[in-house]
Amino acid sequence: MEEKKYEGLEVLVLDDEPIVGKSLKMALGKLGLLVEVFVDPALAMKRIDEKTFDVVVTDVVMGDIDGIQVLERVMQRSPRTKVIIITAFAMMEMARKAMERGAFDFIAKPFDAAEIRAIVSKAIDAQKESEGNA
Amino acid sequence: MSIVIVSSLSYAGGEEIAEKAASRLGYKCIAGEVLEDASRTSGIQPEKVRKAVFEAPGLLGGMSLAARKRVIAHLQAAICSYLVDDNVLYHGPLGHLLVKGVTHVLTVRILASKEDRAARKMKEEGCDRREAEKAISREDKHRLSIARELFKADDDKTDPFNLVIDTSETETDAAVNAIAETVSQDRYKPMTYSIQCMKDIELSSRVRASLIELDPDIAVDAKKGDVRVRTKVSGRAKEKRLQEIRRRTEGLDGVSEVEIEAVADLADQLGRRRR
Numbered sequence: 001m002e003e004k005k006y007e008g009l010e011v012l013v014l015d016d017e018p019i020v021g022k023s024l025k026m027a028l029g030k031l032g033l034l035v036e037v038f039v040d041p042a043l044a045m046k047r048i049d050e051k052t053f054d055v056v057v058t059d060v061v062m063g064d065i066d067g068i069q070v071l072e073r074v075m076q077r078s079p080r081t082k083v084i085i086i087t088a089f090a091m092m093e094m095a096r097k098a099m100e101r102g103a104f105d106f107i108a109k110p111f112d113a114a115e116i117r118a119i120v121s122k123a124i125d126a127q128k129e130s131e132g133n134a
Numbered sequence: 135m136s137i138v139i140v141s142s143l144s145y146a147g148g149e150e151i152a153e154k155a156a157s158r159l160g161y162k163c164i165a166g167e168v169l170e171d172a173s174r175t176s177g178i179q180p181e182k183v184r185k186a187v188f189e190a191p192g193l194l195g196g197m198s199l200a201a202r203k204r205v206i207a208h209l210q211a212a213i214c215s216y217l218v219d220d221n222v223l224y225h226g227p228l229g230h231l232l233v234k235g236v237t238h239v240l241t242v243r244i245l246a247s248k249e250d251r252a253a254r255k256m257k258e259e260g261c262d263r264r265e266a267e268k269a270i271s272r273e274d275k276h277r278l279s280i281a282r283e284l285f286k287a288d289d290d291k292t293d294p295f296n297l298v299i300d301t302s303e304t305e306t307d308a309a310v311n312a313i314a315e316t317v318s319q320d321r322y323k324p325m326t327y328s329i330q331c332m333k334d335i336e337l338s339s340r341v342r343a344s345l346i347e348l349d350p351d352i353a354v355d356a357k358k359g360d361v362r363v364r365t366k367v368s369g370r371a372k373e374k375r376l377q378e379i380r381r382r383t384e385g386l387d388g389v390s391e392v393e394i395e396a397v398a399d400l401a402d403q404l405g406r407r408r409r
Contacts, residue, residue: 090235092235096237096321097321099320100319102320103325105325106325106326106327107326108327108330
């Protein structure tokens with residue numbers, strides 16, 4: 001049973017489409033995760049500087065600040081945080097760049113709630129495993 | 135884990151490099167078995183499959199273009215059936231042309247100077263230089279024509295490849311090292327997006343192979359189990375074709391929805407008017 005499996009772990013979701021953030025909050029909430037949603041990348045960056053999240057889920061194309069910059073900031077601040085990139089414009093070079101810069105996974109929209117829950121679960125399990133081995 | 139596709143010019147030493155790289159990486163090395171698989175699924179004799187892929191059609195007789203397309207469709211499906219797995223190195227024709235958008239694949243082109251290739255062929259087959267050079271030119275021409283006609287690609291260009299190794303300049307061990315080191319870079323790590331791309335390509339290829347007898351130019355595009363089929367058909371044959379496509383595709387593993395677009399076959403209509 002996956003329900004509330006990750007009670008209390010914290011996730012930041014950033015997508016400039018409010019509906020995406022709302023759906024992700026609902027989907028990830030079912031795992032017991034505490035989800036903070038942002039539509040403004042600048043505010044999300046500010047929050048990343050203030051607080052360490054277990055997982056960050058971010059869109060790529062968002063105007064002035066893109067998801068790769070968010071990924072770089074997270075990796076700089078907290079290398080243990082797993083970053084998952086979501087995008088409607090999946091392109092080979094962008095996907096490779098994200099993986100090179102340390103993203104945990106890269107997924108193309110649209111995806112369903114079960115898919116994103118599975119990926120976030122995998123990210124948290126990988127994080128626990130690497131911390132257990134450290 | 136990632137996938138490596140090695141596309142080698144004939145007699146450039148690609149086979150040895152591919153086998154050694156697979157062994158170094160602990161990957162399964164796939165090569166000639168795809169020809170056997172394509173022969174089994176298409177019902178075309180293995181020798182004919184090999185000829186369709188490697189030999190240029192002669193002026194008289196030989197395989198028709200429709201039959202050649204059928205062979206290639208089955209070969210594509212066979213190659214893709216291996217590429218959906220992890221830890222695979224494929225060495226053979228067409229692989230690099232099939233994996234558009236799949237980021238966890240490293241594509242490698244192995245080449246060598248004409249002189250070195252001819253020398254290798256002379257040594258392996260005991261032919262003279264003139265004969266060797268002529269055969270290599272024919273094989274190159276055929277490889278380019280398959281890529282151009284069936285995949286709209288210029289296979290002479292090396293820029294679509296992630297790694298190019300010239301065996302006239304590079305020792306086998308150095309080539310193997312280059313492949314192993316490159317594929318271990320983070321940029322070739324599998325991710326959900328590229329794994330799904332590969333699954334979509336595999337399903338498209340498998341569905342297309344199951345339909346290729348109905349229309350040699352049939353187009354199939356699959357996304358997460360939703361399959362779109364585009365076929366050229368006109369007149370009374372249309373209903374029967376659509377029914378047959380449904381019958382063949384709906385039971386296939388991984389197919390959830392099938393949408394068929396029938397476009398008018400202008401050549402057929404024109405032919406009937408003339409008759």
